[in-house]
Amino acid sequence: xxxxxxxxxxxxxxxxxxxxxxxxxxxxxxxxxxxxxxxxxxxxxxxxxxxxxxxxxxxxxxxxxxxxxxxxxxxxxxxxxxxxxxxxxxxxxxxxxxxxxxxxxxxxxxxxxxxxxxxxxxxxxxxxxxxxxxxxxxxxxxxxxxxxxxxxxxxxxxxxxxxxxxxxxxxxxxxxxxxxxxxxxxxxxxxxxxxxxxxxxxxxxxxxxxxxxxxxxxxxxxxxxxxxxxxxxxxxxxxxxxxxxxxxxxxxxxxxxxxxxxxxxxxxxxxxxxxxxxxxxxxxxxxxxxxxxxxxxxxxxxxxxxxxxxxxxxxxxxxxxxxxxxxxxxxxxxxxxxxxxxxxxxxxxxxxxxxxxxxxxxxxxxxxxxxxxxxxxxxxxxxxxxxxxxxxxxxxxxxxxxxxxxxxxxxxxxxxxxxxxxxxxxxxxxxxxxxxxxxxxxxxxxxxxxxxxxxxxxxx
Numbered sequence: 001x002x003x004x005x006x007x008x009x010x011x012x013x014x015x016x017x018x019x020x021x022x023x024x025x026x027x028x029x030x031x032x033x034x035x036x037x038x039x040x041x042x043x044x045x046x047x048x049x050x051x052x053x054x055x056x057x058x059x060x061x062x063x064x065x066x067x068x069x070x071x072x073x074x075x076x077x078x079x080x081x082x083x084x085x086x087x088x089x090x091x092x093x094x095x096x097x098x099x100x101x102x103x104x105x106x107x108x109x110x111x112x113x114x115x116x117x118x119x120x121x122x123x124x125x126x127x128x129x130x131x132x133x134x135x136x137x138x139x140x141x142x143x144x145x146x147x148x149x150x151x152x153x154x155x156x157x158x159x160x161x162x163x164x165x166x167x168x169x170x171x172x173x174x175x176x177x178x179x180x181x182x183x184x185x186x187x188x189x190x191x192x193x194x195x196x197x198x199x200x201x202x203x204x205x206x207x208x209x210x211x212x213x214x215x216x217x218x219x220x221x222x223x224x225x226x227x228x229x230x231x232x233x234x235x236x237x238x239x240x241x242x243x244x245x246x247x248x249x250x251x252x253x254x255x256x257x258x259x260x261x262x263x264x265x266x267x268x269x270x271x272x273x274x275x276x277x278x279x280x281x282x283x284x285x286x287x288x289x290x291x292x293x294x295x296x297x298x299x300x301x302x303x304x305x306x307x308x309x310x311x312x313x314x315x316x317x318x319x320x321x322x323x324x325x326x327x328x329x330x331x332x333x334x335x336x337x338x339x340x341x342x343x344x345x346x347x348x349x350x351x352x353x354x355x356x357x358x359x360x361x362x363x364x365x366x367x368x369x370x371x372x373x374x375x376x377x378x379x380x381x382x383x384x385x386x387x388x389x390x391x392x393x394x395x396x397x398x399x400x401x402x403x404x405x406x407x408x409x410x411x412x413x414x415x416x417x418x419x420x421x422x423x424x425x426x427x428x429x430x431x432x433x434x435x436x437x438x439x440x441x442x443x444x445x446x447x448x449x450x451x452x453x454x455x456x457x458x459x460x
Contacts, residue, residue, distance in 0.1 A: 002031050004456055005258060005268035007246045009037030010044020011442055012434040013274035014231040015073075015449025016456075021235050023457050031460075033238040034266055038245035038275075042232055045404075045435075046442075048223030051395045053347040054307040054339075055223050056354070058399040060442055061342075062086065062217035062224075067443035077230040082222070084344050085215040089320035093122055093167050094330060094386050099322055102168065107210045108186065109168035110152075111160075112203035120164060122325070127159030135198045139190070147410065148185045149177030155199060167323045171334050175299070175407045176360065184408045221344055227442075246275070249283040251427060258283075270429040270456045274449065276404060277436035289422055295415040296436060297407040300359040300400075302367060304379040305338070305352065307395040312339040312351040314389065322386065331367065332382045333358045351391075355379045358405075372398040406436050431455050 004020055006013045017035045024031055045059030068074060092099040102109055105116035117128055134155040142151050152161045166177055173185055182190050192202020220226035245261040258266045273280045281293035321336040332355040339346035346352050357367055367375065376396050384390050416437045423430050433452040435445055
């Protein structure tokens, strides 16, 4: 009997095991399926905490509806009636001591019309004039492998990018724009520049693709844990082993001996590594692999929830959160008004906010030295300054994702390809999976898990 081992019980590992489990049932294959998870609970970066009438997602908080709608997992798991959608509203940028709205007619802060540019309160008159060069400067040098930051600055100038675009894009893609490629962020912008001669004209001509339907993101009535529980509930013919931290993989002829911290050993013919690359690297005593793994980069993120015994109607009427532009003004990078954006997260409609602190912020080094209570006090100060509210929370949740957030640098695709090639040559039957390599969104991780499972199935 062959054994397939999936290491890592986050959403990617569960998706991989679910696909393998379906294949086993459909083909009646005589195969042993084992999933191991280092922690005491499945889910990885997905974890829902409920307290005092509030619901808090300590990791990912939603799924992109557009991506999920083209996939089968929600229907297969029977979750159609559990879905809830985000409320729409304006996003703001906190700068110069106040909240300023991101122009409504903008895509990731990029103006989608001349009117949008003209009405922006974030950019000076000089900056707006400079941005008009998008209409008359042609592209003769940029390809999709070039920096998105340099591309945008070349056609819009520095001020519009720094004050309006970068705060939004850097928040979404967790990195410095100069280090991110056009291909890994907004590849269609280059297509628009080529076709229409202007990024703004291209966005305006394709405006319907970016207009909010009101259902951009989805979650579940009882939180994203619903998804984890649904996947796990379908794996009745698989062994799910928690509190099993993998420590070493040793190749023995045509199979692998995997040792765990609790002293157990699993012998497997095929292995899916759906764990962070920093953990995967430690399983091999292989200098060539270590060199490739070291080229993958991560950043850190601290998330602080705070719930208050006041109605969230105290917030600006049409808003769902803000991003910070001038990092010296606030310690946080962004603040989501969770109870406003997701009605199911607050039973009474009281105020629940989530603040994000990223390693790109100058203050982050000092934040990393703080305990949870000290971090909460920093968050309370940011709420006071950013929202003008002097309140004490009745519930809070602090999560520290230290060196756990993937950064897809310009060299990322080449690094992943080199790793895949080295593994195929030296460790056939071991496949990489997860957000360290192939995409950070929940649908991306599910799709990647499926792909890894199919890669294993093809080897049988």
